[in-house]
Amino acid sequence: MSRKASWVAAFCFLIAIALNWHAPNVHADDWFEEELGYYTLVDEAGKELTMMAREVLVKDKYISSDNKCYSVISVDKEKKKAVVKYMGDVKLPEVEELAGSVDALAQQVDKRGNILLYCTHSDESYAPSDGTHSRPGGGGIFDVAEAFRDALRERGINAVLDKTPHDPHDAGAYRRSRQTAINLIRQYSPVAAIFDIHRDAVPGYVYVTRVAGQPMTKVRIVVGSRNQNRKANEELAYKIKAVADKVYPGLIKDIYIGAGAYNQELSPRSLIFEFGTHENSKESAQRSARYMADVVNKAMFGGTIQGKTQEGENKGTYRPRPIDEETQRGGGRGILWLVLLLAFGIGIFIALSGGPREMFSKITGNSSDKDRQDRE
Amino acid sequence: MPLGLTLLIVATILVLFGVGQRIVDRMRLSDKTAVLFMLAIFVGSLIPDIPLGRNFYINIGGAVVPLILVIYLFAKAGTGMERARAAVAAVLSALGVYLAGRYMPSEPETIMIDPNYVYGVIAGVIGYLFGRSRRASFIAGVLGVLLADLGQWVENMLRGIPTRLRLGGAGAVDAVVIAGLLAVLLAEVVGEFRERIQGGTAKKAMVYQDGSFMKKGGDDGGNAGGDGNE
Numbered sequence: 001m002s003r004k005a006s007w008v009a010a011f012c013f014l015i016a017i018a019l020n021w022h023a024p025n026v027h028a029d030d031w032f033e034e035e036l037g038y039y040t041l042v043d044e045a046g047k048e049l050t051m052m053a054r055e056v057l058v059k060d061k062y063i064s065s066d067n068k069c070y071s072v073i074s075v076d077k078e079k080k081k082a083v084v085k086y087m088g089d090v091k092l093p094e095v096e097e098l099a100g101s102v103d104a105l106a107q108q109v110d111k112r113g114n115i116l117l118y119c120t121h122s123d124e125s126y127a128p129s130d131g132t133h134s135r136p137g138g139g140g141i142f143d144v145a146e147a148f149r150d151a152l153r154e155r156g157i158n159a160v161l162d163k164t165p166h167d168p169h170d171a172g173a174y175r176r177s178r179q180t181a182i183n184l185i186r187q188y189s190p191v192a193a194i195f196d197i198h199r200d201a202v203p204g205y206v207y208v209t210r211v212a213g214q215p216m217t218k219v220r221i222v223v224g225s226r227n228q229n230r231k232a233n234e235e236l237a238y239k240i241k242a243v244a245d246k247v248y249p250g251l252i253k254d255i256y257i258g259a260g261a262y263n264q265e266l267s268p269r270s271l272i273f274e275f276g277t278h279e280n281s282k283e284s285a286q287r288s289a290r291y292m293a294d295v296v297n298k299a300m301f302g303g304t305i306q307g308k309t310q311e312g313e314n315k316g317t318y319r320p321r322p323i324d325e326e327t328q329r330g331g332g333r334g335i336l337w338l339v340l341l342l343a344f345g346i347g348i349f350i351a352l353s354g355g356p357r358e359m360f361s362k363i364t365g366n367s368s369d370k371d372r373q374d375r376e
Numbered sequence: 377m378p379l380g381l382t383l384l385i386v387a388t389i390l391v392l393f394g395v396g397q398r399i400v401d402r403m404r405l406s407d408k409t410a411v412l413f414m415l416a417i418f419v420g421s422l423i424p425d426i427p428l429g430r431n432f433y434i435n436i437g438g439a440v441v442p443l444i445l446v447i448y449l450f451a452k453a454g455t456g457m458e459r460a461r462a463a464v465a466a467v468l469s470a471l472g473v474y475l476a477g478r479y480m481p482s483e484p485e486t487i488m489i490d491p492n493y494v495y496g497v498i499a500g501v502i503g504y505l506f507g508r509s510r511r512a513s514f515i516a517g518v519l520g521v522l523l524a525d526l527g528q529w530v531e532n533m534l535r536g537i538p539t540r541l542r543l544g545g546a547g548a549v550d551a552v553v554i555a556g557l558l559a560v561l562l563a564e565v566v567g568e569f570r571e572r573i574q575g576g577t578a579k580k581a582m583v584y585q586d587g588s589f590m591k592k593g594g595d596d597g598g599n600a601g602g603d604g605n606e
Contacts, residue, residue, distance in 0.1 A: 054483050137537040167537045171491050172477030172528065178492070179435075179545030186422060186547075226490060228388060232380075260483060261490045266549070268384055331380020335387045342391055 037080045038202045043070070044085060050254060053201035053277075054222075056082040061225075061257035063090050067241075092242035093326050098304065098317045111301050113192025115152055115159045116184040117145050120177035120263075122165040124199045129282035133201075136167045140282045144275050145197040147286035151293030157301075160188050178263045185266065192300055193236065193269040196262065198222075204279025209250045209288075213312020216288040217276030218253035224272075225257050227265035228337045232330025236269055236299075236323060243299040243320045247307045248291050268330060299323060392548060393418060399557045402564060403449060403510050416441045421547020431540045432529075438544020438552050442518045445556075449511045458507070462515040465506035469499040469520030473555075474527050495521055495551045496558025503559045510563045517559030521552045 038053040041062060049064060060072040062084060070084035125132055125139035145161050152159035162184050166176040177196065185191055200207065200220060207217045221237045223230065237255050244252045264270045273292065276285040298305050302322035307315040393414055401410035420437025427433050434440060453459045473495045480491065496517060503516030522543055529541035544552045 055481065136535070137539070165537065165539045167532060167539055168478075168528075170477050170482050171480035171494075173482060175477070175491055175495070175551050176539075176542075179438075179542040179550065182421075182546040182549065183425065183542070186424065228384065232384065261492070265388070328380060331382075331384040334384040335380075338384075338387050338391050342395075345395070 039075075039080050039082050041070070041072070041082050041084050044073075044083060049084065051202035051206050052082075052256065054256075054258060057259045060259060061087075063241075063255040063257075065252065065254055067092060067245075090238065092238050092245070093321075095242050095246045096319045096321070097246075098319050111157050111192075113190045113300075114188040115157050115192050115296070115300070116181070116188055116194040117149055117159065117161040117197055118164065118177060118180045118184060118194075119145055119197050120166055120173050121169050121198055122163075123167055123169050125278065126199065126276065126280060126282035126285060127278050128280070133278040134169065136169075137165050138163065141197060141199055141275075143282055144199070144285045144289050148195075148197065148273075148275075148289035148293055151290040152297065155293060155297045157192075157297060158188070160184060174260075174263055178266070181263050181266055181270075191267060191269065193271070193296070194267050195270065195296075196272045198272055198274045199280075199285065200274040200277040202277055204277050207253065207276045207280055208284075209253075210310045211248045211251045211288065211291055212308035213310070214287060216251075216284045216291070217280045219251060219288055219292055220253045220274040221255045222262065222272035222274065223255065223257045224260045224262035224264040226259055227261045228334040228341075229264055229268040229270070229330070230257075230337075231333040232268035232328065233264050233271055235326070235328050235330045237271055239320075239323050239326060240271075240295055240299045243305075243318075244292075244295045246316075246318050246320075247298070247305050248295060250310045251288060251291055251295065268334065389418075396548070396553075396557055399560050399564075400445070402560055403514060404452060413441065413445055417548050417553060421549075425542055425545055431538065433540065433542045433545065435542065435544040435547055435550070437547040438550035439522060440544070442544065442552055442556055443522075446515050446518050449515060453511060458509065458512060461507045462503075462512040465503045465512055465516035466519035466523065468506065469502040469516040470523035470527065472498040472502050473520050473524035477524065477528070492549075492551050492554055493558060495524075496555040497562065499555045500559035500562030504563045504566055507563075510560045510567075513559035513563040514556045517555035517557070518552055521550075521555045 038051050039056040040051050041049045041056065043049055049070065050062065056072055056075055058072050058075055060082075062070045062072070064070065067090045069087045069090045071087050072082050073085045075082045119139075119141045121139075122141065123134045123136045123139045124141040125135045127133045130140040142161075142163050145163075149159040149161040162180050164177075164180045166173045166180070181194060181196075184194065207220075209216060209218045221240065223233050223237050234255075234257065241252045241255060262270075262272055264272075275289055275292075294305065297303070298318075298320045300323055302320055302325070304317060304319045307318055309315045396417070397410050397414045400413050401407055405413070417437045420441050421435065423436050425433035425435045426440075450459060450462060453462065476494060476498055477491075480494065499517035499520040500513055502520070503513035507513050507516055525541060525543060529539060532539045544550045547553075
């Protein structure tokens with residue numbers, strides 16, 4: 001390629017990037033502006049299932065509050081509508097119900113490992129409480145994350161919240177928050193789990209709920225599918241939902257398995273929690289964060305817990321097993337995924353190499369005399 | 377943590393290390409030097425970031441070691457022209473990374489490739505177009521991300537947003553390292569592909585000397601970097 005052609009190609013490339021400026025802006029969690037909107041997920045009969053303020057792609061998976069698994073089969077970007085197909089019921093891990101009361105069965109549980117928290121979209125705020133939906137440098141989302149951290153600490157867990165801002169709220173935010181996440185993992189090993197705290201951007205009523213007799217916001221769990229830890233993280237999400245559904249029904253809205261990585265390749269115990277939306281009050285999101293801490297504690301470390309109906313009445317005592325005692329297949333699936341990826345890479349490498357001899361010399365890094373002669 | 381998950385973490389690290397070593401090895405480094413650099417990147421990643429000022433940190437594995445490699449490759453560049461090309465490619469890829477961060481959709485699922493790899497592809501494309509060699513691609517990849525991060529931090533400061541600059545803060549899995557390695561891989565793939573399309577190397581008229589392809593007759597011209605095959 002001539003030098004002139006290189007300049008022209010690079011110039012066109014930069015222009016193409018710059019033109020994105022005028023393309024319809026997609027700001028996912030910030031989609032509350034009228035003109036941008038959010039996706040509505042409907043089943044094949046046209047019945048509305050939920051809303052999603054993030055890009056919805058074909059093959060994304062959605063596990064509803066009643067544990068039905070749907071897969072996205074078509075997306076209408078104009079109308080912001082996605083059609084999903086029912087794929088079957090998800091079987092969540094069993095949660096044992098006990099006969100006695102919590103006090104009688106209270107036990108000391110060994111809580112090894114730290115729970116690490118950070119906020120990728122650190123500007124996210126709650127308009128009714130913060131006066132704005134976005135406050136660069138430190139939004140209301142930090143207050144919700146603090147409530148979650150404090151509630152975890154009250155339960156004897158060493159929870160750490162890193163309040164590093166990752167502004168601006170653009171495509172680089174996850175890249176910057178990746179540094180925060182790694183820094184946390186580096187400083188606070190062993191890691192029990194690492195959670196990225198967000199709020200959603202769909203209309204507020206979608207997230208309004210009552211848990212244990214109190215008004216609060218629901219919580220959506222987001223799992224990234226584009227990484228080797230997807231299965232392991234999905235198992236954690238199912239475990240958390242299983243405990244919450246038994247103990248505090250109404251708390252978990254749903255689980256969304258989207259096409260991003262969301263830095264979840266860093267740990268096989270990492271999830272995104274969305275506490276309410278920009279239209280809910282921060283206080284209601286903080287309340288649900290405290291109940292969520294109770295659920296996460298028992299889902300991770302086990303122990304007994306008093307269940308409550310949505311109206312606040314006692315509904316039984318439960319003893320979830322620690323997640324490490326569940327049968328887990330996520331590790332094996334992840335390794336298989338890595339091996340397949342590596343095999344694919346090697347396949348491309350072989351295809352690009354002229355022949356087995358050249359391929360071998362590339363892999364070993366040594367060119368034989370014959371190779372050199374061929375080249376000269 | 378269950379054995380399966382522990383093995384998964386170990387396998388991830390081994391794959392990253394192995395692939396990284398093979399890529400670094402392609403840039404006029406011996407096998408041993410490539411292993412040493414990858415080891416330095418991994419071990420350096422475990423060391424906490426070094427504070428360089430208020431809200432300004434640098435990571436050894438994610439930024440210092442890649443920068444040392446950049447300086448080494450820059451010094452080893454065949455000609456002044458290759459250096460100039462690498463420098464221009466670095467500045468342009470920084471611009472590309474900055475613009476991509478700014479104007480690409482903010483959620484990772486909206487683009488085909490995860491943002492962490494997009495920067496590598498951008499730096500790789502620009503690095504290859506301008507540098508025309510694996511070395512220049514690596515330089516463009518690493519410096520592109522570092523300069524773009526620096527630019528964003530300065531912009532945030534001017535806007536009064538107190539963010540933290542952590543150069544290469546994610547260590548071995550930082551976009552800095554990924555961009556550098558991916559840029560080399562791209563140069564390799566594009567170089568090989570072009571060579572196959574044109575039915576053989578374009579360097580038949582060149583001689584292999586001091587680790588570089590040089591034009592015969594001592595003319596070290598602008599092509600000493602070699603079209604993606606160096």
